[in-house]
Amino acid sequence: xxxxxxxxxxxxxxxxxxxxxxxxxxxxxxxxxxxxxxxxxxxxxxxxxxxxxxxxxxxxxxxxxxxxxxxxxxxxxxxxxxxxxxxxxxxxxxxxxxxxxxxxxxxxxxxxxxxxxxxxxxxxxxxxxxxxxxxxxxxxxxxxxxxxxxxxx
Amino acid sequence: xxxxxxxxxxxxxxxxxxxxxxxxxxxxxxxxxxxxxxxxxxxxxxxxxxxxxxxxxxxxxxxxxxxxxxxxxxxxxxxxxxxxxxxxxxxxxxxxxxxxxxxxxxxxxxxxxxxxxxxxxxxxxxxxxxxxxxxxxxxxxxxxxxxxxxxxxxxxxxxxxx
Numbered sequence: 255x256x257x258x259x260x261x262x263x264x265x266x267x268x269x270x271x272x273x274x275x276x277x278x279x280x281x282x283x284x285x286x287x288x289x290x291x292x293x294x295x296x297x298x299x300x301x302x303x304x305x306x307x308x309x310x311x312x313x314x315x316x317x318x319x320x321x322x323x324x325x326x327x328x329x330x331x332x333x334x335x336x337x338x339x340x341x342x343x344x345x346x347x348x349x350x351x352x353x354x355x356x357x358x359x360x361x362x363x364x365x366x367x368x369x370x371x372x373x374x375x376x377x378x379x380x381x382x383x384x385x386x387x388x389x390x391x392x393x394x395x396x397x398x399x400x401x402x403x404x405x406x407x
Numbered sequence: 408x409x410x411x412x413x414x415x416x417x418x419x420x421x422x423x424x425x426x427x428x429x430x431x432x433x434x435x436x437x438x439x440x441x442x443x444x445x446x447x448x449x450x451x452x453x454x455x456x457x458x459x460x461x462x463x464x465x466x467x468x469x470x471x472x473x474x475x476x477x478x479x480x481x482x483x484x485x486x487x488x489x490x491x492x493x494x495x496x497x498x499x500x501x502x503x504x505x506x507x508x509x510x511x512x513x514x515x516x517x518x519x520x521x522x523x524x525x526x527x528x529x530x531x532x533x534x535x536x537x538x539x540x541x542x543x544x545x546x547x548x549x550x551x552x553x554x555x556x557x558x559x560x561x562x563x564x565x566x567x568x569x
Contacts, residue, residue: 258533258550260566262558292526296554299527326529 264306271297271308275315291319298323410434445494449524449553450474453492456556462488471509475516486564489513490520498523498533498550504542511544518564521550528552 271294275287283289298308298320308320412434414427423431450472454464457476467475467489477487491506493499503521510519537545549567551559559566 257567258537259530259568260551260555260558260562261568262566296527296552299529300552300554303527303530323527326532327527 259303262304264301264304267301267306269297269301269306269308271316271320273316287315291315295319295323299327302327410438441496442494445496445524446472449492449494449522452524452553453490453522453556456553456560457488457490460560462486462560467513468509471506473506473509473513486518487516488518488520489516490522492553493521493523495523496525498528498536500536500540500542503540503545503548503550507542507544507548510548519548520556521548522553522556523550524553527554 273290273294275290281287294316301308302324308324412430414423414430417423453474454476458464460478462476462478464474464476467473472492472494474490474492475487476490477485479485489510491510493502495502498521506521507519510516533550537550549559
């Protein structure tokens, strides 16, 4: 195979992503939600594929698309190097990562609780917690009232 | 490329209801409109990337959506790129095989590209798919998303792994 991946390294870049899908009454084009989420997924996919991370404001509408891309592009690389049994355990862990979104939605008004629950999920889900923890770091927040930020490698 | 519509299993002599038929037609229309949208969109994006970097652009085979772009760097040095703009939402191997046949028969180009649209296909999925495809001379084509194209052209095709 000649190439399916360019020899590009985004080392040194931090890509911040902030935004939301506006209310339907404010849409300026049909299916505006689809266009925005496709862009978010594509941008995340490119950044993760070429080795860097998205710093994301954890808006509920963006989170599933970002988590999905992170799971596909980063953890699946490791998946190829694991045994069948290890793969099964990892797959369960990735599923857990997807449920984090539910926590974000349910507890959006309690950022500290989100942080704690997310961390608990990562560390208690399986013995592969460290592996997924690499894709989700706890952010540094100077201001405790600042909204939570999810970092994805 | 399959699409799925969930419909309860019908009895032997039972016909589909109007609502079920409408669901199927709706799915078909979405599928066809997606293809139509890509037929317009992908060549436009790819052309824009090349032309904005001073490449000449022309149709080489319209039914196969193969285009030729070329740029003369000096009297002796010209870069010639053949690009197929896929209108499927994933890598469709029969189409890739047909395009490769055409590219092989067409003659020498510096680079041959299979450009796809839609979601970025993860590397660990894409590579085994292509390597296990059994398509001949598949190593002669570069498979990439149109959003990776700008980096490739800007580097003067130097970001291809050795």
